[in-house]
Amino acid sequence: MVDVRRVKDLHQFVGDELECKVIEMDRNRNNVVLSRRSVLDEARKQEREKVITGLQKGEKLEGKVSSVVDFGAFVDLGGIDGLIHISEMSWTHVDHPSELLSIGDTIEVKVLDIDQERGRISLGLKQCQDDPWKEKTKELKIGEIVEGKITKIVPFGAFVAIKEGVEGLVHISELSDEHVEVPEQAVKTDEIITAKIVDIDTDRRRVSLSIRQAKSGTVDESAEAESTTTTNVETEKSTATEIQDVSDTEEAMAAADKKPKKTTRKKTTAKETRGEKERKSRRRTSP
Template identity: 40%
Template sequence: MANEEMSMSELLNNYDVKRLNKGDILKGKVIDVNDKEVSVNINYAFDGLISKEELSVDEKDPREVVNKDDEIDVYVLSPNDGEGYVELSLIRARQIKEKEELVKYFKDQKNISVKIKEETKGGVIAYYGNVRIFIPGSLVSRERIELSTLIGRELDVKITELDFRNNKVVASRRIIEEEEYNKNKKVVWDSLVEGEKKNGVVKKLVKFGAFVDIGGLEGLIHISDLSWERVNKPEDVVKEGDKVEVFIGKVDKKNERLSLILKDVNKEPWTVHSSDIKVGDILEGKVVRLTSFGAFVELFDGIEGLVHITEITDDHIAKSSDVLELNQKVKVKVLNFNKEDKRISLSIKEAVETNNEYLNYVDNADNAGTSLGDLLKGFKFE
């Protein structure tokens, strides 16, 4: 036994190396690689051995991780594995270096590139080399995203918590996206010109309209600006995810509020149809709204006029719904037309009187036999 110990001592002296201790970091050269392990020359009495599990966190085939003659840093797990080899770890050697890098990146608040490995409760697990990093779901992105779609992807993130003692490394992708958004926001706001066309994507529908992203900036299309026609709810016109072409409306840089318009400003009904409306004209329209003071009649898409309750009939009525119904077609006479204020005053009873006069004229002229019912087809009085 003494001779064996002496032999070992002499052998170590011949190699002129110090005794190894667990935790030492050594430089070595790959001697051989197979599908289960890697043998390494570490300039010691015995060669080192790295198991597949100690080569990479995802347990790749060793031949995908290192090649023969590669020079690598290794971590001593055990100076003697009982079979004449030094048990080594490539993962731990790299982790030490990677942890040193992470400390510097955290201190300098620099971005790092990580690979998403799996989804877990509350977020995703990523790796910076061989160091495990947790990214909470709320910090994955500034937008809603399915966490499962990130698996296998590489992302730039920023470390928010670093505690190696408790194996806690937390990172955020959202911080980077917020920084990029805020950086570009001023440029985008300064580029906005009222009336200019922009391509966008509908992000969210609300009761009063739709929010649209026009390239890093969201604006609101009020329900009244979705269409020239009357819109009861936004989903009648657009859906979330729709690609739309919008016009820039009001731009409030101070309060960062942007209004958008979906309806084509070049097809504004009052401009398109103003020449078709003249005081005294008899036109056909559709009842679109009934109120206590009268009824609104749509003459053209996007153009409505008011028939005051006193202009519906000579008979006394308490409310417009006593004689009119929604979507009922009626003939009306234009009493007043103000294009600038976009107001039209209409009369149903005068349209009736005018048609009565015309009927008398026809009867007296050629006894054509046209009835009042034919002329006022569509009226409904009770």
């Protein structure tokens, strides 16, 4: 074992002085088995520990692509390899890492995570590039009513394309005011719908939409207008009634003032009349 990787042509080492480790020895046969790889592995381990302890999460640095595999690409950071997972290569969909990277490419990467115990480093390539999604969603506002096309239906809702390169999710609970067992009961693929933006998460690159709130919002406004009109009419009726009551009261008071009052004078006159009759009667009977 001459190197950490398999070597096809060993002639390149002829004449070189190599530091090796004795891994097997047979004195009876005068046979000694050496390993240069063991020495290199130990040296790489020490170098790896030195490099990994010097790295910080979120740091950006340059590296060289050492290997390209189906699930990503390995990058040599100078003594230790880090992995760029295929999902961290581009903001757009990538079928295979070879579409973007080749062995020997020098690239800038961002340290996403460091596993000290396992000696693993997770890297990101797209984090060193501008995110077009954030630029496209700058003009969107929470509460805005937008029109979009349903691109995909899943058990928990439906995805809607509201701008080029920007999709939002309508959760199954936001599809309709009525209970929905499956999204297909309320919407279908390629259907053009109107929805309300209820949340925008730039960190997770998610837009939450609601068809139900977009519809109920229109109904609520009409109901509110109708309620306001009704309230105004009731207020006008109440005010007119109060004015009429005041007017009736004033007229009643005026009429009461105009009615002839029965005074004590009439009663007194009647008493005086009876008194006079009695006096006249006494005069007639007196001698």
